[in-house]
Structures are given as C-alpha cells and as structure tokens.
Amino acid sequence: MLRLNEVKAPLDHNEDVLIQAIVDKLSINRDELLGYTIFKRSYDARKKSNILLIYHLDVVLVASAEAKVLEQFSQQSFVKISPDMSYELVCKAEDDFPNKDQQRPIIIGFGPCGILAALLLAQMGLRPIVLDRGQDVRQRTKDTWDLWKKGKIDTESNVQFGEGGAGTFSDGKLYSQVKDKRFLSRKVMAEFVKAGAPEEILMLSKPHIGTFRLVSMVEKMRTEITSLGGEVRFGHKVETIHREHNPDDSGQITGLTLSSGESLYSRHIILAIGHSARDTFEMLLDYGVYIESKPFSIGFRIEHPQSVIDDALFGEQAGNATLGAADYHLVHHCKNGRSVYSFCMCPGGTVVAAASEDGGIVTNGMSQYSRNERNANAAIVVGIDPEQDYPEHVLSGIDLQRDLEKAAYKLGGGDYKAPAQLVGDFLQG
Ligand SMILES: Cc1cc2nc3c(=O)[nH]c(=O)nc-3n(C[C@H](O)[C@H](O)[C@H](O)COP(=O)(O)OP(=O)(O)OC[C@H]3O[C@@H](n4cnc5c(N)ncnc54)[C@H](O)[C@@H]3O)c2cc1C
Structure with a gap:
C-alpha cells in the first residue's frame, strides 16, 4: 500500500473526480488502482472562489504498478510506502494476575490521561484501579449545571473534576501540535471511535466531538475497563502518597490514603491529576516530590x-x-x-x-x-x-x-x- 500526499479535489466533488486525481498524480491506468482509504483530509481556502479539499490517501495498486510508481517517484516525497500504524500492547498479563507477589496498578484521575492509561492497562490484563475525586459523568453533568444555572459550586464535582476530566464540557477538539511519528494518536482515535465517536475523526485534520458525545463515550470506555477486570471508583480523593523511607531519601512508592481514611497498597501508581488539582500539587510538594514551575x-x-x-x-x-x-x-x-x-x-x-x-x-x-x-x-x-x-x-x-x-x-x-x-x-x- 502507498501513502499518497497532497491530492487536491474541488469542494463537493464526486468519487470519480478523486479517483481521476489519484490516477493522474501517479501516472497510472484506472484499472491499476484497486482501492483507497482516506488517511487525512483538510482544505485550502486561500482562494475563496476555488476552495480545495486536500487528501492524504492510502492507495492499493496492482503489484506491478506499485513497483513502477515507487521507482518513478523515488526522489519525491509525495508518495511512499504506507507506514505501519498498528498499535501493539507492550505486554499481556497471565490469566491469574495478580498472583501473590503482584499488585494491581492504581491510577489517580479519570481524565483523558487516566482513561487511556486505564484502558491500555486493562487491555493488557493488569486490572487497574482508578480513583477520581469527582463523580461519574451523569452526576457530574448535574453538578455542573447547578453551577451554571443556580450559581452553586461543588468543589469536588464540576467542570474540572470527575469522569472524563477537564475537557468533558468543552469543544472536544481532538488534535494537538505534537509530532506523532509512531502514530500513537491513531490508537486513541480508534478507541474513541469504538466508544461512539464518528469515524470521520480518523481522517479529519482538525477533528472534534462536542460535549454530548463525549459524555456517552467516556461511559463506554469505563464499561470496557470494568469488563476487563478494572475498577473505577468515583468520589475517591487521594490525600497522601506513601513510600519507603531509605537513608539516602530514595524510596519506592508503596500506596496511598484517601480522604475517607482508607488506604490502598500498590507499588505502581500513575498520577493523572491534570492542571486543576491545586491541593494535590501542594500535597505532593509537601511530600518532597520535585515540581517545576512552568510558563x-x-x-x-x-x-x-x-x-x-x-x-x-x-x-x-x-x-x-x-x-x-x-x-x-x-x-x-x-x-x-x-x-x-x-x-x-x-x-x-x-x-x-x-x-x-x-x-x-x-x-x-x-x-x-x-x-x-x-x-x-x-x-x-x-x-x-x-x-x-x-x-x-x-x-x-x-x-x-x-x-x-x-x-x-x-x-x-x-x-x-x-x-x-x-x-x-x-x-x-
Ligand atoms: C474547561 C476546559 C475545556 C477544555 N477543552 C479542550 C478541548 O476542547 N480540547 C483539548 O484537547 N483540550 C481541552 N482542554 C484541556 C484538556 O481538558 C486537558 O488538557 C486534559 O483534560 C488533561 O487531561 P488529564 O487527564 O491530564 O487531566 P484532567 O482532565 O484534568 O483530569 C484529571 C482528573 O484527576 C482527578 N483528580 C485530581 N486530583 C485528584 C486526587 N487528589 N484524587 C483523585 N482524583 C483526582 C480530577 O477529578 C480529574 O477528573 C480543556 C480544559 C478545560 C479546563
């Protein structure tokens, strides 16, 4: 399969126009093109009278045509072998996980970072435990509407805290300017589509989801985590982290304590607490965690x-x-x-x-x-x-x-x- 970049077609074109554009760009015959999928689509609106759609495509050609194209355009960057975008889990736990020496990983926070961490760990069979200080997304939506309509704040369940994290009540933009040479964001997007996002997010250059869809998607992702043996606990605020105290001040993390007084033990804790948990940053600083001020x-x-x-x-x-x-x-x-x-x-x-x-x-x-x-x-x-x-x-x-x-x-x-x-x-x- 070949990745073909910068194929231009007029706005509102039909499929034949795009096929012809591929054929022309690669100098092939129509019957040498077996199929194509859209990797990305954006637009060029610099000329308002002639707005163009710009496609990056994966095209399948008959073998002889593919070899010919690769040779003919070997010095040009617009066509190359398509990269491998598949995602491989780094490990898979045994069915009896956790046995007596093993501990389930704990994730603090169920925003985008915590959700994806939990989902991947669950897919690896590591049965994560997720703790979030806020409420599940339905209750959280009610609490947030109380802020907007009644001027009533719940400091633990609001626009920033709770299932889905800080971006749940937002525009749901799904792009960043991070270079993604390993196509890791494809995995994220594929999980979003599985959870109910429109398939177009896989190919639009600036995809977004919007608030209502995000709400049901995070619920579905939670369901997958729990169906794989993970747990997600809401209204669970982490107040202290524990570690071994060695003479040289090194020390392995050993567990945490919640605001309810309950303690959980694990040597594997992921902090996915976002930008707004100021009290938790203060706790971590008091506890001796190295923190840097950022612009x-x-x-x-x-x-x-x-x-x-x-x-x-x-x-x-x-x-x-x-x-x-x-x-x-x-x-x-x-x-x-x-x-x-x-x-x-x-x-x-x-x-x-x-x-x-x-x-x-x-x-x-x-x-x-x-x-x-x-x-x-x-x-x-x-x-x-x-x-x-x-x-x-x-x-x-x-x-x-x-x-x-x-x-x-x-x-x-x-x-x-x-x-x-x-x-x-x-x-x-
Ligand atoms: C209102 C708003 C709108 C945004 N819109 C967009 C957008 O459209 N597109 C985009 O890409 N980005 C958007 N952002 C930014 C985006 O939301 C954040 O970059 C993203 O949410 C960070 O994800 P995260 O998982 O790291 O943290 P968060 O989403 O902040 O999640 C952290 C979670 O940790 C929990 N937590 C914190 N402390 C504790 C504790 N002590 N114990 C237990 N749980 C704890 C919180 O309750 C929270 O649910 C928006 C941000 C805000 C605030």
Whole structure:
C-alpha cells in the first residue's frame, strides 16, 4: 500500500473526480488502482472562489504498478510506502494476575490521561484501579449545571473534576501540535471511535466531538475497563502518597490514603491529576516530590457571530457542510517581547464558567458536535512565565491564578457568572 500526499479535489466533488486525481498524480491506468482509504483530509481556502479539499490517501495498486510508481517517484516525497500504524500492547498479563507477589496498578484521575492509561492497562490484563475525586459523568453533568444555572459550586464535582476530566464540557477538539511519528494518536482515535465517536475523526485534520458525545463515550470506555477486570471508583480523593523511607531519601512508592481514611497498597501508581488539582500539587510538594514551575498563558474570551468568521474565510461557500464552521488562529508579537494569541477557538459554541474552587471563576468555550450555535468564541491570551511574572516560589503561579479568579468572581457579581463587557468599550479603555 502507498501513502499518497497532497491530492487536491474541488469542494463537493464526486468519487470519480478523486479517483481521476489519484490516477493522474501517479501516472497510472484506472484499472491499476484497486482501492483507497482516506488517511487525512483538510482544505485550502486561500482562494475563496476555488476552495480545495486536500487528501492524504492510502492507495492499493496492482503489484506491478506499485513497483513502477515507487521507482518513478523515488526522489519525491509525495508518495511512499504506507507506514505501519498498528498499535501493539507492550505486554499481556497471565490469566491469574495478580498472583501473590503482584499488585494491581492504581491510577489517580479519570481524565483523558487516566482513561487511556486505564484502558491500555486493562487491555493488557493488569486490572487497574482508578480513583477520581469527582463523580461519574451523569452526576457530574448535574453538578455542573447547578453551577451554571443556580450559581452553586461543588468543589469536588464540576467542570474540572470527575469522569472524563477537564475537557468533558468543552469543544472536544481532538488534535494537538505534537509530532506523532509512531502514530500513537491513531490508537486513541480508534478507541474513541469504538466508544461512539464518528469515524470521520480518523481522517479529519482538525477533528472534534462536542460535549454530548463525549459524555456517552467516556461511559463506554469505563464499561470496557470494568469488563476487563478494572475498577473505577468515583468520589475517591487521594490525600497522601506513601513510600519507603531509605537513608539516602530514595524510596519506592508503596500506596496511598484517601480522604475517607482508607488506604490502598500498590507499588505502581500513575498520577493523572491534570492542571486543576491545586491541593494535590501542594500535597505532593509537601511530600518532597520535585515540581517545576512552568510558563502558561492568561487572558479573556472574545465572542462574536460565527457568520462573520464563516464569511471571511469561506466567502460564498459559508455554510457548506463539508467545511463546517470556520475557525481561526491569530497571533501578535508585541515590541516588549510578549506574544498575544488566540487559543482554543470554539466555532459555533458558548462561553461557560469553569470553576473548581469557592469564590473564583475562569471561562472556557463549549460546543456541541454540530457547532451550529450563533456565536463563536476564542481565548485571547498572553504568555507569562515564572521568571518575570511569578518568581516567588514554585507554586506562586497558582497564587496568581487564584488572585485573578477571585477578582473576576467579584466583578461578575459573585454568583459564578463571568464578568463581561463589549469589545468597543474595552478598546476605548
Ligand atoms: C474547561 C476546559 C475545556 C477544555 N477543552 C479542550 C478541548 O476542547 N480540547 C483539548 O484537547 N483540550 C481541552 N482542554 C484541556 C484538556 O481538558 C486537558 O488538557 C486534559 O483534560 C488533561 O487531561 P488529564 O487527564 O491530564 O487531566 P484532567 O482532565 O484534568 O483530569 C484529571 C482528573 O484527576 C482527578 N483528580 C485530581 N486530583 C485528584 C486526587 N487528589 N484524587 C483523585 N482524583 C483526582 C480530577 O477529578 C480529574 O477528573 C480543556 C480544559 C478545560 C479546563
């Protein structure tokens, strides 16, 4: 099979057009092409009057044609042998796992990181135990709606904490800028499809799922984990980690204690606690875990009609179902060396409050799969870093976040509604 890159076809083309484009690009006869699958699809909208779909394809040719193509284009990068994208589990436990010397692994946190860790360990037969301080996704959805509708916060079950982790009530964007030479994200995407995500996520260059689908998908992934002998326990907050204390301060992890007082023992613990568990970071620091302060970005969300963005990017093709809702990315490099940029642009969605601590508020963008709400929004943020902006101590970035979140809460009237103003008023100071 050959990976054929950069095959262009007009928007709304039929299958014959794509087949002809493959045949032309490879200089083969039509009957030498046995089949093809789409590896990735994106679009080129630089010319609004002629928007093109760009395909990266895996094509199957008759053997003689494949050999001919490889020889003919050996010096060019647009066609190569297709890479092996299959995922192999690194081990498989015996059926009697755990026997007397073995311990089940424990995973703290059931966000994307914890879910995937648990799923893979379960598929390897290692029967993981997952602990999450938040609630299962149905209860968590109710708790989160209480925040949005009644201004009532549950500090353990909210937009950040609980089954599915911090991205559950979001736009569900599924791409990153990480280079993925081993195609590990294919495994993730394949698991998502198995759990109910649309198959198109395997081939779109910027796939997304939306909130409602994510909710049922994380439940299905949990069901697979438990059906393979794993356990997922909600409302289980880890408060202490234990380890052996050797004279040289080294020491193997031995277990943990929960807020209920219950202790669990294992030498294999995965911390998948995300960005928001500030009390757990403090516990780990007190406990002697090495922690580094990292740069992050702060700012606000800007909201505007989605149609403005669709018209600007797609012109007459605005609203075309293949293109979907348009997105954008902006960046401005300031003279003082800082950069201001758009982040997590959320087409056809809503700005929502996202809080996990009493008396503080942050915002996020959320959308459904259809992305068909009237407005778009994006975070407009500036990069800040420990040396310049929060040098006091290793967790002082959290102090800064808390100060800003409290100020926003006060400004918003004190009931977990985000403060808002018109862009025109902001620009006039
Ligand atoms: C509101 C919001 C929207 C986002 N939207 C997107 C998006 O559209 N696309 C995208 O790619 N990224 C998005 N992100 C970022 C993305 O959610 C995170 O990068 C991702 O969730 C990190 O995954 P994680 O598993 O490492 O941690 P998390 O998802 O944060 O999960 C950590 C879990 O650990 C649990 N936990 C923490 N401490 C303890 C403890 N002491 N004991 C037991 N359990 C504990 C928490 O309850 C939580 O469920 C969004 C983030 C937020 C906050």
